[in-house]
Amino acid sequence: QSVLTQPPSVSAAPGQKVTISCSGSSSNIGNNYVSWYQQLPGTAPKLLIYENNKRPSGIPDRFSGSKSGTSATLGITGLQTGDEADYYCGTWDSSLSVGVFGGGTKLTVL
Amino acid sequence: QLQLQESGPGLVKPSETLSLTCTVSGGSISSSSYYWGWIRQPPGKGLEWIGSIYYSGSTYYNPSLKSRVTISVDTSKNQFSLKLSSVTAADTAVYYCARQGRRSLGMDVWGQGTTVTVSS
Numbered sequence: 131q132s133v134l135t136q137p138p139s140v141s142a143a144p145g146q147k148v149t150i151s152c153s154g155s156s157s158n159i160g161n162n163y164v165s166w167y168q169q170l171p172g173t174a175p176k177l178l179i180y181e182n183n184k185r186p187s188g189i190p191d192r193f194s195g196s197k198s199g200t201s202a203t204l205g206i207t208g209l210q211t212g213d214e215a216d217y218y219c220g221t222w223d224s225s226l227s228v229g230v231f232g233g234g235t236k237l238t239v240l
Numbered sequence: 241q242l243q244l245q246e247s248g249p250g251l252v253k254p255s256e257t258l259s260l261t262c263t264v265s266g267g268s269i270s271s272s273s274y275y276w277g278w279i280r281q282p283p284g285k286g287l288e289w290i291g292s293i294y295y296s297g298s299t300y301y302n303p304s305l306k307s308r309v310t311i312s313v314d315t316s317k318n319q320f321s322l323k324l325s326s327v328t329a330a331d332t333a334v335y336y337c338a339r340q341g342r343r344s345l346g347m348d349v350w351g352q353g354t355t356v357t358v359s360s
Binding site for chain 2 (some may be wrong): 164165181228229232
C-alpha cells in the first residue's frame with residue numbers, strides 16, 4: 131500500500147479535461163515538493179511536473195500541477211489518445227526519510 | 241543531451257547479489273545540483289525508490305531495503321552503481337537509474353530501464 135493515494139483509473143473523451151489527485155500527509159506532500167510522472171506503456175517514466183507546478187522544458191502547457199495542504203493534483207486539458215498512460219505522483223517523506231510514489235493512475239482516453 | 245544507461249546481468253540467482261551500473265553521458269555526474277538515484281518497478285506494479293547518491297558519496301536509502309542496498313559512485317568513469325544483496329523473487333523488477341534535482345527531488349532524466357529476474 132502506497133504512502134500517497136491516487137485513484138487507480140480515470141477516463142475522459144478526447145479534447146476534454148481530466149484531473150488526477152494525489153493524497154498524502156503533512157510529512158510528505160504537506161511539507162515537500164511534489165513531482166508528477168507519465169509512463170507510457172513499456173517505457174521509462176517521464177517528468178511532467180516538478181516543484182508542485184513547474185513544467186520542464188518541452189512539456190506542453192496542457193499539463194498543470196497544483197498543491198493544497200496535503201494533496202496535489204495533476205490536470206490535463208485537450209486530451210489526446212497519446213496521453214493514455216500511467217501517471218505517478220512522487221515526493222519525499224520527511225518522517226520516513228524515504229522517497230515515495232503514489233500507486234499510479236491509469237488514464238484512458240475514450 | 242544527458243543520457244543514462246543501465247547495465248548488468250538480467251538474471252540473478254536467489255540469495256545472490258544483484259549488481260547494476262548506470263553510465264552517465266552528455267554531462268557530468270559531479271554536478272552540485274543533482275542526486276543520482278535508483279528506482280525499481282516490479283511487473284505490473286508501481287514505482288519504488290531504492291536510494292540516491294550525491295557525487296561526493298553521500299547516500300540516502302529506502303529504509304525497507306537499507307540492510308541490503310549499497311549505492312556507490314565513480315566520478316572518474318561518470319558512473320554510479322547499485323548492489324542489492326540476498327535477493328529473492330520479490331526483487332524481480334525493471335530497475336531504472338535517474339537524475340534527481342537536489343532542490344526539487346524530481347527525477348528529470350531516466351535511463352531506459354533494465355529487467356532483472358531473480359530465479360534459479
